[in-house]
Amino acid sequence: MSIYFYDLVPVYRRIVLISALLYAGYQDYKTREIDDKTWVYPSIILAPLTFFEVYNRTPTYLQIYLFSLFLGLLIAILTLKLKLTGEADAIAFAFISLFEPPGYHIITLFPLGSVIILSLVPTLLYTCYNLYWNLKHGSFAGYEAGSLVKALAMLTMRYISRREYEEKSYMYIPSTQKQGDKLTIELSPMIPEKVENPGLDEFWAVTLAPYVFFLSIGYLIYTILLLTF
Structure with a gap:
């Protein structure tokens, strides 16, 4: 498989991910409710793209991805159980954790953490x-x-x-x-x-703050920052 295609996989994935988050954020802002299809349909596309991206890296990278995913899911579950967030917010945490693999830069090592911090702006x-x-x-x-x-x-x-x-x-x-x-x-x-x-x-x-909307803006800022390095 060509290097060109491999390089484009993260681009395709990120376009789908940011589109899904922005649409979910729009629904959250307008009605504070998000249709389940907003998460399900993009996941069908994102799952193979993310798998391909992670599978073609080193075994060490797989461990980093799984650890990042574990932390993200833990945050999603704990915040929901403690009633610090709503169900849609917790789903958004899990969605980002699953489909935004980490990188080696300090900002990208735990993507969900960075997105949450950046969501403080909105x-x-x-x-x-x-x-x-x-x-x-x-x-x-x-x-x-x-x-x-x-x-x-x-x-x-x-x-x-x-x-x-x-x-x-x-x-x-x-x-x-x-x-x-x-x-x-x-x-x-x-x-x-x-x-x-x-x-x-x-x-x-x-x-009731539209936190999924804030997360979508945080992820947009995160993506823009990635373009700078």
Whole structure:
């Protein structure tokens, strides 16, 4: 088999992988739900390409790939079990771990780790938008909340109207708790369970961040970085 074809295999693989992630990210951004076919169909193409790419390397490289895959799957399982991520996020972790073989550069030695770090760029922008929104619309009037709770709410939540929640309930989970005449804000590092509208015209709500979208941007940045070395 020609060297030319072998050199193109990673290119074909990466085109399919980045296309799948961007499409999954688009679905995540629009509805916070991803069709299973978005993962299944690209996997049919990616599996033989990845196998060919890994199989034609050294036995030592196979061990590096398997170790990287093990770490990636471990992260996917643990974050899902601990409710730190949703099911789609965990699938995206596994998807990247399976179909993005590692390299020998420090950035590529554990691809999923690098992609997660790079996904902090869009995550930070999203957090800044939350802050902008809350500076413009937010209010803690009537709430019993300490400074730390208020700061975290400003960064990770949005103060929304009942209408906003009804129109986009897929991306919000109410965090305001009404206890008699008192209002409090519930915080948790885990993905909260879906709860009902607290019965207020305006309230604080956790924003379900489109993390698969952030991962797709992180992988796009990762791919661009690969072109520089």
